[in-house]
Amino acid sequence: IPVGQRSEPTLSSECLIKRAAYLVADSSSTFLSQTTYALVESLTEYTTAVYTLISLQKKYTSLLDKMNSNEESAIWQVINGARVQMKQLKEQYLKYESSWKRAVSLSEMAAEAAYQSGADQASVTVRNHIQIVQSQVQEAQDQAHMAEVQLTASQAEEIKRTITEDKGNPPSGGSPRSSLSEEEEIPEAYLRED
């Protein structure tokens, strides 16, 4: 009887801590899922926006000789709009990326707390979850990176062509084509070497 009496409060504290650790593991997983969905979704939106911009720029380049200045100005505005949207989507995914990183750290800590509290199953579940979302995010990041590489390549080509053409035809001051290099809306990818 004294053994039972003495170990009861201990068991009870341990049991309550273990249950609370399960709750923390569960909610951390929920937080991790939500931040992962948001990040993958925003990375996908960003990637789509990058490809939209690439295709608009290609169309612009291919039609350059067949457009009058009104048509040129119109398509240039569309391209600028696409650039602005791409920039906004990049800011959005960077914001979600920092939330997601916080969620990963929190989940790692929750997995450790669960393990130390004897909630081994919850700990294993959270650690598996972390691995799965890390590979999901990696995949979406790789795709965004591939799109950025293509954008950089296509823009480098366009700059080269613009410079070559500008040598033949001196710039007509404020025309959409000559303003390309001064354009404030140029995305960072434009200037990167990667």
Added chain:
Amino acid sequence: IPVGQRSEPTLSSECLIKRAAYLVADSSSTFLSQTTYALVESLTEYTTAVYTLISLQKKYTSLLDKMNSNEESAIWQVINGARVQMKQLKEQYLKYESSWKRAVSLSEMAAEAAYQSGADQASVTVRNHIQIVQSQVQEAQDQAHMAEVQLTASQAEEIKRTITEDKGNPPSGGSPRSSLSEEEEIPEAYLRED
């Protein structure tokens, strides 16, 4: 209409992340409460055990001249039992202390995640909770420390007395009193200088 359409998925992701951050904040608080209860309770049990040992030792010292060797041996066994229990309770509270520290770190991270996700109220609540439990634990730790200081003082006094008496009466080999300094069950506090 396009403004509403475009911002809807963003709002939805943010909303879901915020709700998940509330869940994490809630469960971290529960985990923090449970580890705090366990730690404060085990610190109190430990403190009680230290005072029990002090009072048993004082009784032993005061009755030393009036006991025969059987009585002396009996009370010595009781003192040893009290020492073993004190040691076990110390191990227990150190275990809960590390759980509690993990819970504090986890709650700090949950508060930060809540704040960054726009769940400001949850963030403030968790931070307040952390401060409250830190002062509760501090108080229980101070009381345990005070008890340890008294134990050290009372044991130092007893050693001095034993040494003085042993000079007069050479040790009778394996008697409870002379074995005090070789006793493996001597708690760490016995040897500490604080």
